[in-house]
Amino acid sequence: MTTSTGTDWAAWQESWDRQQEWYMPDREERFRIMLDMVEALVGTAPRVLDLACGTGSITARLLSRFPDATSTGVDLDPALLAIAHGTFDGDDRVRLVTADLKDPDWPARLPYDSYDAVLTATALHWLHAEPLAALYGRIAGLVRDGGVFMNADHMIDETTPRINEAERAQRHARMEQAKRDGALDWADWWQLAAKDPVLAEPTARRYEIYGEHADGDMPSAQWHARVLREKGFAEARPVWCSPSDTLLLALR
Numbered sequence: 001m002t003t004s005t006g007t008d009w010a011a012w013q014e015s016w017d018r019q020q021e022w023y024m025p026d027r028e029e030r031f032r033i034m035l036d037m038v039e040a041l042v043g044t045a046p047r048v049l050d051l052a053c054g055t056g057s058i059t060a061r062l063l064s065r066f067p068d069a070t071s072t073g074v075d076l077d078p079a080l081l082a083i084a085h086g087t088f089d090g091d092d093r094v095r096l097v098t099a100d101l102k103d104p105d106w107p108a109r110l111p112y113d114s115y116d117a118v119l120t121a122t123a124l125h126w127l128h129a130e131p132l133a134a135l136y137g138r139i140a141g142l143v144r145d146g147g148v149f150m151n152a153d154h155m156i157d158e159t160t161p162r163i164n165e166a167e168r169a170q171r172h173a174r175m176e177q178a179k180r181d182g183a184l185d186w187a188d189w190w191q192l193a194a195k196d197p198v199l200a201e202p203t204a205r206r207y208e209i210y211g212e213h214a215d216g217d218m219p220s221a222q223w224h225a226r227v228l229r230e231k232g233f234a235e236a237r238p239v240w241c242s243p244s245d246t247l248l249l250a251l252r
């Protein structure tokens, strides 16, 4: 939708999706399984927290599939949140919150203190393992009994170095080919945002916050499942994986 700013928010969503798919060609499949598991465990009208929501990719797919759902998106990036605001402007099912997930008090900024589902994708590898474990404790406090947490992200099993290296080499060769065919990577996409009259200012602020990209860890799926159980979830295991990514589900 184009708004009074003249910005075509749908076009920004599209180009964000293409850029993310350059890294994860099966990104939509991950989202589809995530929403299948939402439906299986908490039904079709859940109250969702879209954690590190970026432009609201999960929220958009959630509301398109489950029109009776509601979503709170939380993120720290002013430019991606500007795209989310432009996209969901006027939709009273969506609330957007600016917060740093490393700040222990971030849950106090949320409009609710309990959620049926907390969902996140391609984001928690921006945190190191220790703050991530602390975040998992806070998430456990936000998910109602019987509710779910799902994290779709790069999760690396360090016990399989040769498999990891072969998979990585193949993935990167395909990415290089896609780039030669015109795909935009992270840096290219942000250069476009920096030239946009509306996004230039929040893009400059996001570079002050993060630099190019925050530094974090990519522990194994087993690590995520173990820490989630230690922090209060009753069950935790992968419900989908690709050669490089895992969708990890934890049930409260």
Ligand SMILES: C[S@@+](CC[C@H](N)C(=O)[O-])C[C@H]1O[C@@H](n2cnc3c(N)ncnc32)[C@H](O)[C@@H]1O
Residues within 6 Å of the ligand: 020, 051, 052, 053, 054, 055, 056, 057, 058, 074, 075, 076, 077, 080, 099, 100, 101, 102, 120, 121, 122, 123, 124, 126, 127, 214
């Ligand atoms: C690659 S984007 C993914 C966004 C979205 N989930 C998606 O799949 O399109 C990673 C997101 O994590 C957010 N993020 C990283 N560290 C964060 C933190 N400490 N607090 C809040 N958001 C954070 C970034 O701002 C960014 O929006």
